[in-house]
Amino acid sequence: MLATNESYKRVAVERGRKRPDDVVVVRSGPELARFEPVPADPALKRGRPHLISYIGEMAPQDGLDHALRALAHLREDRDDWQAVFAGDGGALDSLQQLVVELGLSDHVEFAGWLQDRELRSLLCSSDVCLVPDPKTRLSDASTLVKIAEYMAMSRPIVAYDLTESRVTAGEAALYAHPNDPTDFARAISVLLDDPVRRAQMGRVGRERVVAGLSWEHGQQALLAAYSTALSRREASGRSSS
Secondary structure, eight states: OEESSHHHHHHHHHTSOOOGGGOEEOOOOOOGGGOOOOOOOGGGGTTSSEEEEEESOOOGGGOHHHHHHHHHHHHHHOOOEEEEEEOOOTTHHHHHHHHHHTTOTTTEEEEESOOHHHHHHHHHHOSEEEEOOOOOHHHHHSOOHHHHHHHHTTOOEEEEOOHHHHHHHGGGEEEEOTTOHHHHHHHHHHHHTOHHHHHHHHHHHHHHIIIIISHHHHHHHHHHHHHHHHHHHHHHHHHHO
């Protein structure tokens, strides 16, 4: 049996009564070849000093409303930033309306789905990347792929403090109190004011991806799991003949 992380492996063992040796963790991560840095595009900042970005699905469970409310709090203290949300999903219309209601139309834009080159340009131009997924039983146990994608591009992250988010990001993220947009805004502001810390977090993130979180490592684990399963099947066939 395959599990995407240790949290789901624990569920399989404790609730599914699987033997630990029968559950193999195969993490989903970015392909390093797709996440090579490109030159930053200053125009994305719309003349402001800082760029904040989000990439991924825009469904209700992804917490984009939390991100926008955090940016509204941030806007009360400073206006030296621009934010770009890249992606699409069922929550997009309501998010666009929320931007208007929060008075963020001059600071927030939605870019839709981007091609690889455009996506890498956005990330390489970003000072802080957002992971606003609120804490639920599901999100706390889930590996959020966008975290490793940000890390692959050496971007510092602000995220809610979720179990598997910490497992993935480690020191590459600054964590806010779960489901608290005000604290999320505080964390963003802390990083915007500290370029040295942002650079260090970016280096840590990239190193973690290269060392063990990229799909190249996940692929090896998957092939090893298949090899073990086939060996057991062959051994079982021989013993029953």
